Amino acid sequence: MSGHRPSKIQTFEDLCAEIALIRRRGYAVVDEEFELGxxxxxxxxxDFKQRIVAAFNVSAPKQRFGRHLEKAGALAAKVAMDFSAALGAPVAPLGTPAGQLFVAQPSMPDGGAVRGL
Incomplete structure (x- = not known):
């Protein structure tokens, strides 16, 4: 198949909402936005300096994989977190949702926050 489906992100507010969702769940989803099917x-x-140095990605035909995106996303976040830990990234504090790291946010009033992977 060729072509792609129009993005669901049409406005700046849509973009902000999508980023917030990605941070909450710890992974991003692509659903035919780059290529149909x-x-x-x-x-x-x-890495150990809390810089993004890579991404763990899984893609497949929608007919085989489409119904399993939530489960695959959670697993991708877990695998990425394991890779991050192996590179010396900080371990998530007890009670942090799976698929998230503790990343200092000096620009925030409280000096820190949990940011999704």
Missing amino acids: VVGVSAPVY
Whole structure:
């Protein structure tokens, strides 16, 4: 198949909402936005300096993979978190949702926050 489906992100507010959703769940989803019939999930990999140095991505035909995006996304976030830990990234504090790292946010009033992978 060729072509792609129009993005669901049409406004700045849509973009902000999508980024917030990605941070909450710890992974991003692509549903035919790049190519018809193809879906995927991805999650960032952090190094010991808390920089994104890679991404873990899984994509497949929608007919085989489309119904499993949530499960695959959660697994991708877990794998990315494991890679991050192997690279020395900080371990998530107890009680942090799976697929998230503790990343200092000096620009925030409280000095820190949990940011999704």
